[in-house]
Amino acid sequence: MSAAIQTLGDLRRSAFRPRTVKQEIRDNLICKLRTNEPLFPGIIGYDESVIPQLVNAILSRHNFILLGLRGQAKSRILRGLVDLLDERIAVVPGCEIHDDPMAPLCAACRTRIAEEGDAMPIAWLPREARFVEKLATPDVTIADMVGDIDPIKAAQGGLNLSDELTMHYGLLPRANRGIFAVNELPDLAGKIQVGLFNILQEGDVQIKGYPIRLKLDVLLVFTANPEDYTARGKIITPLKDRIGSEIRTHYPATRHNAMAITRQEAWTDRTGALEVDIPEYVREVVEEVAFQARAERKIDKRSGVSQRLPISTLELVVSNAERRALANNEAIVVPRVTDVYAALPSITGKFELEYEGELRGAEQVARDLIRSAAGSVFSARFDGVDTRTVVEWFDLGGTLPLSDTSSADDVIGETRSVQGLRELAEHAGVKGGAPAPFVASAIDFVLEGLYAQKKISRSDDRGYQAAEPAAPRRSRREEPTAEDSIPFPTGSKKKYYN
Numbered sequence: 001m002s003a004a005i006q007t008l009g010d011l012r013r014s015a016f017r018p019r020t021v022k023q024e025i026r027d028n029l030i031c032k033l034r035t036n037e038p039l040f041p042g043i044i045g046y047d048e049s050v051i052p053q054l055v056n057a058i059l060s061r062h063n064f065i066l067l068g069l070r071g072q073a074k075s076r077i078l079r080g081l082v083d084l085l086d087e088r089i090a091v092v093p094g095c096e097i098h099d100d101p102m103a104p105l106c107a108a109c110r111t112r113i114a115e116e117g118d119a120m121p122i123a124w125l126p127r128e129a130r131f132v133e134k135l136a137t138p139d140v141t142i143a144d145m146v147g148d149i150d151p152i153k154a155a156q157g158g159l160n161l162s163d164e165l166t167m168h169y170g171l172l173p174r175a176n177r178g179i180f181a182v183n184e185l186p187d188l189a190g191k192i193q194v195g196l197f198n199i200l201q202e203g204d205v206q207i208k209g210y211p212i213r214l215k216l217d218v219l220l221v222f223t224a225n226p227e228d229y230t231a232r233g234k235i236i237t238p239l240k241d242r243i244g245s246e247i248r249t250h251y252p253a254t255r256h257n258a259m260a261i262t263r264q265e266a267w268t269d270r271t272g273a274l275e276v277d278i279p280e281y282v283r284e285v286v287e288e289v290a291f292q293a294r295a296e297r298k299i300d301k302r303s304g305v306s307q308r309l310p311i312s313t314l315e316l317v318v319s320n321a322e323r324r325a326l327a328n329n330e331a332i333v334v335p336r337v338t339d340v341y342a343a344l345p346s347i348t349g350k351f352e353l354e355y356e357g358e359l360r361g362a363e364q365v366a367r368d369l370i371r372s373a374a375g376s377v378f379s380a381r382f383d384g385v386d387t388r389t390v391v392e393w394f395d396l397g398g399t400l401p402l403s404d405t406s407s408a409d410d411v412i413g414e415t416r417s418v419q420g421l422r423e424l425a426e427h428a429g430v431k432g433g434a435p436a437p438f439v440a441s442a443i444d445f446v447l448e449g450l451y452a453q454k455k456i457s458r459s460d461d462r463g464y465q466a467a468e469p470a471a472p473r474r475s476r477r478e479e480p481t482a483e484d485s486i487p488f489p490t491g492s493k494k495k496y497y498n
């Protein structure tokens, strides 16, 4: 329909009538609800919690705020609102604030329409251009947000008629007839919040002492960390009052949902390179690291642990496996649980430590989390499975000098003499005739599981060996132990853990 509409006259004769952006989004949402279309594609785990509240806020034509910790898809939800806008809208060509040709705000457009009348051409603005996003920081100014005027020109031209002509528009007027998203609202200085409130409430704002009238039409949406938002004095009360809905986001409630998000977001399908096949238990361990981190008292709860932690961790896990496959000329990349330790660089930067955590150090906290995650995933899968034969092999002095760079053939070769290990690996889900990288990964999972359960031990220089006795804890390393004196044939002189 819109393609045939080229002038203001065409537009007037069409079915288009001015309507506010909130009404437009509401109307389009109602259409989607009627036809059962998915509302926020790619947003997982919010169907019963966040999305119903969002729908209500939009139906109520509210400005709203999403309150949540980092990495809870807040920005993504706000960007998803774009899909609720009309595909395109008619605007006065060249107008910086996207004036509606049938209801222009700015003086320039009103003058132009008066001169050209129905013959004035119109332009079409796609919906992607109607979303303006700003990260709030303490140094954001009124000029950034609302705009600036040249005081000399303003004084020369008189105040009312030409004020807009001397105005350099900020982000908010440029979002007119669209969505204006402010991330981390509490970081905005108080006087900018006052400016935002005035625009919302009265449609005018003072700039450098000059009153500017801007009856803007925007849907204002915000995000904030809940603690900052509720802290006294962080948000001016009248602005808070004008935010119709506060909606709380959350981390995935189940590992299943969390894995689905990570599967969707992580870059693991490395087209053009080797085939990547990630065992389910590796995905589970990666996800469990985030769950454990969120529950860990050494980690600061107020800043949270983003869903970006498992996402970038899984990417590094795949890369470490890719590196190993390339070094060993293997045709398929199958990550192992030990690869998660190689992903420390994506873990340590993604949480803030409490004092107790500072004492232990970020790297050690992360290692503890991985080990505990591996233990939890292993225990769930091997509940009631007898692992004693394997543990006994180590107790009798067996050692396995393996590392995360050991080839699949080496892992299988080195562990061939460990009775019962292959059966346990099959219990992890590898079939009898599976390619070597899958078998090696499953063996690694079993060994890491037993290590996490402290039934065997592992050190960087010796690989896997018998568990260290719980007591006595006196500098055992200095003294020669029984294991040291038993030579164990391993058939390989490789370097151990690196």
Ligand SMILES: [Zn+2]
Binding pocket: 092, 095, 096, 097, 098, 099, 104, 105, 106, 107, 108, 109, 110
């Ligand atoms: Zn205009």
